[in-house]
Amino acid sequence: MPQAPAPRILIHLLRRDLRLADNPILSEVSRLSSQPQAPFTHLLPVYVFPAQQIEVSGFLQSPEAESPYPEARSQVGGFWRCGPHRAKFMTESVWDLKQGLQRVNSGLEIRVGMLGDVIRQILEWYKSAGEDGEGEVGVPGDGKPEEPKGEVTGVWMTSDDGTEEKREERDVRRVVESGGIEFRLWKDEKYFMDDRDLPFSDIKDLPDVYTTFRKSLEPLRDRPRLPLCTPSSLPPLPPRIPPQDAPFSVPITLDEIMDAVLKPLEPSLGLETPPRWPPDTKSAHPFTGGETSGKERVSHLIASGAMSNYKDTRNGLLGTDFSTKLSAWLALGCITARQVHAQMVKFEDGTAEEESWTKAEGYGKGENKGTAAVRFELLWRDYMRLCVRKFGPKTFHISGFRELGEDQKRWRYVDRGHTDGTGNPAKTREVFDRFRSGRTGTGFIDASQRELFLTGYTSNRTRQNVASYLSKHLGIDWRLGAEWYESLLIDYDVGNNWGNWQYVSGVGNDPRQGRTFNPVKQALDYDAGGEYTKAWVPELRPIDVRRDNNDKLVDQEKLMGVFQAWRLSESDKERYQLKGLQWVEEPLIKIPFSVGRKPRDDGARGRGRGYGGGHRGRGSWRDGNQRRMGEIDKAQAGNAMNGGDV
Ligand SMILES: Cc1cc2nc3c(=O)[nH]c(=O)nc-3n(C[C@H](O)[C@H](O)[C@H](O)COP(=O)(O)OP(=O)(O)OC[C@H]3O[C@@H](n4cnc5c(N)ncnc54)[C@H](O)[C@@H]3O)c2cc1C
Incomplete structure (x- = not known):
């Protein structure tokens, strides 16, 4: 019987490009495979849960087995680097990709470990067949000749800008090229602007101010390239595929993989008092991961009018x-920014096939302020990612992109005493744990922290306030906040997270340095009836903020009790069962802010109605530290000048 030619295998290593559509590697594979002289006959798509970022001990074959990798914990705070929300969303996304690939004649092999190790093991397995032999075709028990293992002819993967991701790329390249196999690194095309169209060739020329960058690219609507076609068919999987290397094994159903990913992550995430789900509160991010749901979300945003209304609602x-809530899909590359753009263009130009879009307001009427604002934000994402490319490891340094030394900026650390002798790492850890569990005593911050813990999502508005509160009001090492967000955010993205933390903490690319958000004034402006704060901090729900029992009018003085419960009278604390709660009696900080007693319509989003300085910070954990209180007062004055809307 003639022997089948040995398969020539191309490995596609997937990372944060978990999609079929607009995927440059799959698009090229599909094109080449239709040619008679294609350099490969089979495609092996592989996704690896990377051991340094996701805890993989749940995949160990037995309870006695030991992982060769250290636990996937953050450097400063020791948190799980990938907490339950993202772990779940990521697993769903990987699974959705597997199903998508199966529909086009392919599949996906799921592995755990370090990328370099996984690829080495796969290459060695295929190579060992050649060495056994002639032996490429064995004869197993059933007497039928076994298919040949085949030869790996190339390994392709998408590049990333994170320093750790760059190390992974170097590891994989070394392993692949040392075996004399072609390694190809592809540009990451999930962004709004294609790298090839940037207005500079040297990343050093990236402006340090976002506005300068943006202006060099306007009009933004003209910029993105067209998305690539979705392959309708791909080369088959190789007939024989190596198993996962010991001591791990990867189960075959979604539920089992999910169990393995979530198993090591204890529900409290190390908190003594973890937040509990408040009755009747709903997540703002109830979505599942994957390309399928990501595309459905884009379609919903357009058909429902949410995309067009975005500019007016985005601070909700x-x-x-x-x-949009597109961030998690974008971060994992389930969808690309230029796909979002292309869908908006179809809506704006009135060329959509989707019947439901044609009924949406603004259909066929060009770019509107909502779609323009979405483009503006998508470009922010590009900018943050390019900052990582420009600044490399400085992204994760306490001194930030601006390289601010200790003399310019003093931090409180959990891992070392302060150089000026006022530091107390144990106390800072205690304070930070109260911050993590949403028990600071500042309602707006606590609501956001509890929402983050319970759902993995929180709005941009509260993220800014939280980052400012930790770094400016508490003066704590901003990297702890960034690590905690990395652990919990469903949409964690290296550039967006670390770049934004730097920006708000005053060590990054914010041209107006030194701004501080007043979380009470911000709450007043953006949570005008206290609904958000009460939704996530249910202890505050009994506080009646109506003026004279009038449903429509909010008494701002009463509202202040929601945003800072320590301000309530003793009898009110008693009445609302808040007496004795540590975060009520001993807030981490008392934010100076007062309001006039003017009534306002419930839900009205007024601005700048308060004035600072009415309540000085007494009785907080920073008592006696004049230097720091002075800073807060200064920041407060700054807020007044900026109208606090920073
Ligand atoms: C301290 C801090 C940490 C953050 N960490 C992350 C993170 O890890 N991952 C992440 O995707 N975003 C992060 N952001 C940015 C922003 O808060 C989120 O992108 C946004 O809230 C996600 O919700 P959305 O998709 O509904 O955003 P929308 O308001 O609908 O915006 C549309 C898209 O634009 C991009 N975008 C919006 N705002 C920003 C911004 N400030 N910077 C960069 N891109 C932006 C996102 O891709 C987003 O999906 C962070 C912001 C702050 C202040």
Whole structure:
């Protein structure tokens, strides 16, 4: 019987490009495979849960087995680097990709470990067949000749800008090229602007101010390239595929993989008092991961009008549609920014096939302020990612992109005493744990922290306030906040997270340095009836903020009790069962802010109605530290000048 030619295998290593559509590697594979002289006959798509970022001990074959990798914990705070929300969303996304690939004649092999190790093991397995032999075709028990293992002819993967991701790329390249196999690194095309169209060739020329960058690219609508076609068919999987290397094994169903990913992550995430789900509160991010759901979300945003209304609603706090919620799909590359753009163009030009879009307001009427604002934000994402490319490891340094030394910026650390002798790492850890569990005593911050813990999502508005509160009001090492967000955010993205933390903490690319958000004034402006704060901090729900029992009018003085419960009278604390709660009696900080007693319509989003300085910070954990209180006062004055809307 003639022997079948040995398969020539191309490995596609997937990372944060978990999609079929607009995927440059799959698009090229599909094109080449239709040619008679294609350099490969089979495609092996592989996704690896990377051991340094996701805890993989749940995949150990037996309870006695030991992982060769250290636990996937963050450097400063020791948190799980990938907490339960993202772990779940990521697993769903990987699974959706597997199903998508199966529909086009392919599949996906799921592995755990370090990328370099996984690829080495796969290459060695295929190579060992050649060495056994002639032996490429064995004869197993059933007497039928076994298919040949085949030869790996290339390994392709998409590049990334994170320093750790760059190390992974170097590891994989070394392993692949040392075996004399072609290694190809592809540009990451999930962004709004294609790298090839940037207005500079040297990343050093990236402006340090976002506005300068943006202006060099306007009009933004003209910029993105067209998305690539979705392959309708791909080369088959190789007939024989190596198993996962010991001591791990990867189960075959979604539920089992999910169990393995989530198993090591204890529900409390190390908190003594973890937040509990408040009755009747709904997540703003109830979505599942994957290309399929990501595309459905884009379609919903357009058909429902949410995309067109985005500019007016984007500072919302409750509900699924005040902002796009596309970030998690974008971060994992389930969808690309240029796909979002292309869909908006179809809506704006009136060329959509989707019947439901044609009924949406603004259909066929060109770019509107909502779609323009979405483009503006998508470009922010590009900018943050390019900052990582420009600044490399400085992204994760305490001194930030601006390289601010200790003399310019003093931090409180959990891992070392302060150089000026005022530091107390154990106390800072205690304070930070109260911050993590949403028990600071500042309602707006606590609501956001509890929402983050319970759902993995929180709005951009509260993220800014939280980052400012930790770094400016508490003066704590901003990297702890960034690590905690990395652990919990469903949409964690290296550039967006670390770049934004730097920006707000005053060590990054914010041209107006030194701004501080007043979380009470911000709450007043953006949570005008206290609904958001009460939704996530249910202890505050009994506080009646109505003026004279009038449903429409909010008494701002009463509202202040929601945003800072320590301000309530003793009898009110008693009445609302808040007496004795540590975060009520001993807030981490008392934010100076007062309001006039003017009534306002419930839900009205007024601005700048308060004035600072009415309540000085007494009785907080920073008592006696004049230097720091002075800073807060200064920041407060700054807020007044900026109208606090920073
Ligand atoms: C301290 C801090 C940490 C953050 N960490 C992350 C993170 O890890 N991952 C992440 O995707 N975003 C992060 N952001 C940015 C922003 O908060 C989220 O992108 C946004 O809230 C996600 O919700 P959305 O998709 O509904 O956003 P929308 O308001 O609908 O915006 C549309 C898209 O634009 C991009 N975008 C919006 N705002 C920003 C911004 N400030 N910077 C960069 N891109 C932006 C996102 O891709 C987003 O999906 C962070 C912001 C702050 C202040």
